[in-house]
Amino acid sequence: MLSSVQKSLVNQVALKEGFINYEFSVEEISKIGGNYLGTIYRVTVKEKGNHKHKKFILKCALKNVEVRSELPFQDIYHRELFMYQTVLPTLETFQEKVGLVMPFKAYTKCLQGSLEEGQECLLMEDLAEIGYKTLDDKTKPLDQTHLDLVLHEVAKLHSISLAMQLLEPEAFRSLQKNLQNYWEKNEHFRSSLKENLEKRIEITLKLLKADAKAVEALERCKKEIKRIVKESAVKEQPLVVIHGDIWCNNLMFKYEDSALPTNLCFLDWQISQVQSPAVELFYLLYLSASKEVLNHPQQFLDTYYRTLKDNLRSVNCDIESILPRDIFRKHCEKFAKISFVILLGNLLKLLKDESKSTSFNDDVESGKGIWEHFFLDEDVSEAYCQRVKDILYMLLDNKYI
Secondary structure, three states, X not given: OOOHHHXXXXXXXXXXXXXXXXXXXXXXXXXXOOOOOOEEEEEEEEEOOOOOEEEEEEEEOOOOHHHHHHOOHXXXXXXXXHHHHHHHHHHHHHHHHHOOOOOOOOEOXXXXXXXXXXXXXXXXXXXXXXXEEOOOOOOOOOOHHHHHHHHHHHHHHXXXXXXXXXXXXXXXXXXXXXXXXXXXXXXXXXXXXXXXXXXXHHHHHHHOOOOHHHXXXXXXXXXXXXXXXXXXXXXXXXXXXXXOXXXXXXXXXXXXXOOXXXXXXXXXXXXXXXXXXXXXXXXXXXXXXOHHHHHOHHHHHHHHXXXXXXXXXXXXXXXXXXXXXXXXXXHHHHHHHHHHHHOHHHHHHXXXXXXHOOOHHHHHHOOOOHHHHHOOOOOOOHHHHHHHHHHHHHHHHOOOO
């Protein structure tokens, strides 16, 4: 099941963890629609002759040649390993040094990794072993308690970047040089994105044809698709390090004697980059917030901004000097529409009827490409149509389009 490279990683970590005469077993725990860029295994290491054992999570890049020709796996796994080994430790060291009152620590430990071509993988601690849980139904939006916890952690993460730009600007510039969006350098990808977003919009227009208000809003997006794709690559200052893929599948929560979460952990840092904070916020809002929250986006944005402001104030940084409210508002006005259009494919996969879901790997093997998998499926759920309408109404009502 594991290659020699992957087995070697497990052995290296097992020895570091103090195992001497041991064996290990491997169980695949991937779920359809759960991880598009890899296969997930649970590795259990056991010391022979006693009860000592420990579990780890091993994420391995897909090996299918056709799949690998569609996606930049080297860039993807290099980015995640760089986040775990360099960026996140650097941010954590900085926040401890300056004394941010609300530190960000919502990430797991990556114990070892490989970037060998075709053998890319990461070996991480198993959060389930220390009480973290995934959500039972990832198609349901987060309730207010879970969403508030996520939003506060996002603000804490972003506040480190802003504080670093004010207090140690050279350090942040050095960090961000290696965090550019690796998709943007691929002109073919950008051209294909525009083409397939147009097709997705056409499919969605047919699905929503009975709703005049939604159709009007989507037609406006369609007319601006070229500009939307172009502007999605334009950086708006100030930039922050974003996770880039915050939705229910990439969250694990810890609970203490109740149904209320006390801690969370962000998984899958593969598309992390430096971007406008608004990109992260609307990604979270569209994919994970309830309709009630979606109907009142300003409250959502105010909660984030307030946490950001308070954390910066704790190290004598004035938010007005780096992300004043009017600039933040302009970021939101720009990326509310851009994020919606870009995320149409994500919404399609997130809200797909589980019984009809297929894996990216299986689709490519059957002759479908990445665009057909993510954008061109016409067999959609009612939940998808309703969510798209809810977002379009919000965009209109708040004059984002």
